[in-house]
Every structure is written in structure tokens, then in C-alpha cells.
Amino acid sequence: NAGVTQTPKFQVLKTGQSMTLQCAQDMNHEYMSWYRQDPGMGLRLIHYSVGAGITDQGEVPNGYNVSRSTTEDFPLRLLSAAPSQTSVYFCASSYSMGQGMADTQYFGPGTRLTVL
Amino acid sequence: RKEVEQDPGPFNVPEGATVAFNCTYSNSASQSFFWYRQDCRKEPKLLMSVYSSGNEDGRFTAQLNRASQYISLLIRDSKLSDSATYLCVVTKENNFNKFYFGSGTKLNVKP
Numbered sequence: 001n002a003g004v005t006q007t008p009k010f011q012v013l014k015t016g017q018s019m020t021l022q023c024a025q026d027m028n029h030e031y032m033s034w035y036r037q038d039p040g041m042g043l044r045l046i047h048y049s050v051g052a053g054i055t056d057q058g059e060v061p062n063g064y065n066v067s068r069s070t071t072e073d074f075p076l077r078l079l080s081a082a083p084s085q086t087s088v089y090f091c092a093s094s095y096s097m098g099q100g101m102a103d104t105q106y107f108g109p110g111t112r113l114t115v116l
Numbered sequence: 117r118k119e120v121e122q123d124p125g126p127f128n129v130p131e132g133a134t135v136a137f138n139c140t141y142s143n144s145a146s147q148s149f150f151w152y153r154q155d156c157r158k159e160p161k162l163l164m165s166v167y168s169s170g171n172e173d174g175r176f177t178a179q180l181n182r183a184s185q186y187i188s189l190l191i192r193d194s195k196l197s198d199s200a201t202y203l204c205v206v207t208k209e210n211n212f213n214k215f216y217f218g219s220g221t222k223l224n225v226k227p
Contacts, residue, residue: 042219
């Protein structure tokens with residue numbers, strides 16, 4: 001298994017450009033999430049999905065869109081990049097254990113995004 | 117108020133030392149608890165889950181205190197390879213697909 005993969009590893013954008021960060025997992029996990037990590041802020045949840053066709057907002061969703069057309073893929077779209085979106089983006093996936101219990105999250109290697 | 121709070125450190129300790137980190141969470145309905153480890157410029161990886169009865173994995177011991185709403189991680193006989201940032205993670209009851217991360221505690225183990 002490849003686990004969770006993310007592309008690209010690095011990206012530089014100009015303000016106003018749009019782009020899509022790709023995330024895929026081959027573990028048949030129901031849950032997938034996108035986080036951003038900034039110095040001193042920890043990981044903050046952007047959007048998450050509990051299954052194909054179902055997505056919801058996290059703590060910091062503004063400026064980002066997601067969709068989940070398949071179990072495997074969960075792309076994150078930046079609509080109009082801003083310097084405040086310069087960050088490291090991590091995608092993660094996990095099983096549901098049911099009864100309100102969460103299973104381990106597996107993370108991709110991250111995408112380092114700079115917006116000029 | 118943040119959902120999860122951690123002392124950012126850094127904790128600078130010699131090899132062989134015992135070091136402990138605490139993490140406090142704000143929501144008493146939090147359901148699942150974890151410690152993750154993150155190496156510099158890498159993705160977080162699960163170190164251990166934290167159970168109500170406490171649990172141990174080799175040199176690592178995790179404890180949960182629901183009454184005081186804190187989680188602890190104890191590392192015994194520190195190794196150079198333990199140098200990393202340790203992230204405390206909680207989820208809420210009935211919303212377990214949302215994970216809340218602390219900002220991490222940095223540990224430097226020195227020779």
C-alpha cells in the first residue's frame with residue numbers, strides 16, 4: 001500500500017491564482033481531512049469528509065473548496081490564492097471505529113505552498 | 117480558547133533522562149485522545165492512543181485525567197532519536213472525525 005499520497009510536494013503561486021492540491025489514499029478509509037500547519041499554530045482542520053459525496057467545513061474553511069467523488073480521492077482547491085494561505089498542507093485519512101471512537105489518522109507527506 | 121493547549125517547549129534533556137509533557141483540553145465531552153510525533157518537515161505519525169486506564173508502550177507511558185481534563189506523556193531513558201515535536205490530539209463525542217491538534221511540544225535530547 002502507498003498509504004496517503006499528496007501532490008505536488010512544493011508549489012509557488014502568485015496572488016489570485018487558483019490551483020488544486022491532490023490527495024489519494026489506497027486504504028479504503030471512509031474519513032479524509034485536510035489540515036494546514038503554520039508555525040506556532042499547530043494543525044488546523046480546513047475541510048473533512050466522512051465518505052464519498054459528503055464533505056463538511058472545519059475550523060478554517062474560507063478560501064478553500066473540496067469534493068469527494070470517490071473514496072480514494074479528496075482534492076483541495078484554492079480558489080484565489082492569497083499570501084495568508086502560505087502554509088504546509090497535510091491530507092489525512094482514517095477508519096471509523098463506530099460508537100464515537102476515532103481510529104488513527106494517517107497523514108500524507110504534505111505540500112509546501114508559498115503564495116507571493 | 118483553544119481546544120487543546122500544550123507547552124511549546126523546547127524541552128532540552130540529556131540522553132537517559134525522563135521527561136514528561138502535559139496537554140490540557142477544553143471540552144469535557146472529548147472522546148478519543150492520542151499523542152502524535154512529528155519530525156522536522158515531516159508529517160505527523162501516531163505515537164500512541166491514550167486510554168482511560170492509562171497505557172504503556174516500551175519507554176512511553178500515556179495517562180488521561182478526565183476530571184482535570186489533561187493528558188500526559190512520559191518518556192523514560194530518552195534517546196537522541198526521541199528528538200521531535202510531540203502533538204496532543206483529541207476528538208469530540210459524536211464528532212470523532214474531527215481531530216483537534218495542540219501546537220506541539222518540542223523535545224531536544226542531547227548527547
